[in-house]
Amino acid sequence: MASLQLGSSGAAAAAAKRGLPSFDGLRLSPSALMASSPLGVCGVGLDKRCFRGLVVKAATVVAPKYTSIKPLGDRVLVKIKSSDEKTTGGILLPTTAQTKPQGGEVVAVGEGRTVGKNKVGIxxxxxxxxxxxxYAGTELEFNGSKHLILKEDDIVGILETDDVKDLKPLNDRVLIKVAEAEEKTAGGLLLTEAAKEKPSTGTVIAVGPGPLDEEGNRKPLTVTPGSTVLYSKYAGNEFKGADGSEYIALRASDVMAVLS
Structure with missing residues (x-):
């Protein structure tokens, strides 16, 4: 930590002249600030020179000389949908407020993988x-567009419409319509939004074909559409449907019980 030293008003004036924060009879030790600063010689007087070379790229840029990408194994190349730059009311969103897209179009697939003695395609x-x-996969900048290369198992499902209720889960994923949070306590007191307990129950809307066994065959899931289930509270991926309803897509192993 930077050490604090008591000094005279003359010392405070000198500190002010050097651009250091000062208070009446109190100053910060420049040597201590320099020693504690992770930026070394930049010290407290930060300027643009201090950040030269500290460039963070969001995606790996594929050079223009490469015209195609062929995923290997069970990987898939997805062209990412662009973020919405405006709200539904037409207000322009700053970059920090734009939601990260979680969907896109498959543009190339690998040859699949071998499970047991069987070859399993994508x-x-x-x-x-x-x-x-x-947060799956690796982002690529290719042909002027953002792409994502990820494993097939990181794909939650296929969605050919604009409403998540039509999602077709893949592998061992389950799509659940989340039960609405209670508006009142057991004693009848009205709850604020902040006080409402996050529900962990819901109705199964659709299920995937099941995971692969050791021989590469599908094992059907034990949960079925229409069941009311209890699931792990912070599992899966949450979505909002076109009608404002909440949905969650998670692995069948995160479903803890069937309620009846």
């Missing part, structure tokens, strides 16, 4: 509109 085809896990 379950999505080029042209499919898919939804994927929020």
């Amino acid at each position: 379950s999505v085809q080029t042209g499919a509109q898919v939804v994927y896990s929020k």
Whole structure:
């Protein structure tokens, strides 16, 4: 930490002349600030020179000389949908407020993988509109557009419409319509939005074909559409439907019980 030293008004004036924060009879030690600063010689007088070379790129840029990308194994190349730059009311959003897109179009697929003695192909085809896990894969800048290369298992489902209720889950994923939060306590007191308990129950809308076993065959899921289930509170990917309803897509292993 920077040390504090008591000094005279003359010392405070000298500190002010050097651009250091000062108070009546109190000053910050320049040597201590320099020693504690992670920017070394930049010290407290930060300027643009201090940040030269500190450039962070959001995506790996593929050089223009490469005209195609062929994913290997069970990987898939997805062209990311652009973020909405305006709200539904037409207000322009700053970059920091734009929601990260979680969907895109499959533009190339790998040859699949071998499970046991069987060759298992990719379950999505080029042209499919898919939804994927929020922080999955590696972003690429290719042909002027943002792409994502990720494993097939990171794809949550296929969505050919604009409403998440039509999502077709893949593998062991389950789509659940989340139960609405209670508006009142058991004693009848009205709850504020902040006080409402996040629900962890809902109705199963759709299920995937199931995971692969050791021989590469699908194992059907034990949960079925229409079931009311209890699931892990912070699992999966949350979405809002066109009618404002909340949905969550998660793995079947995150479903803890069926309620009846």
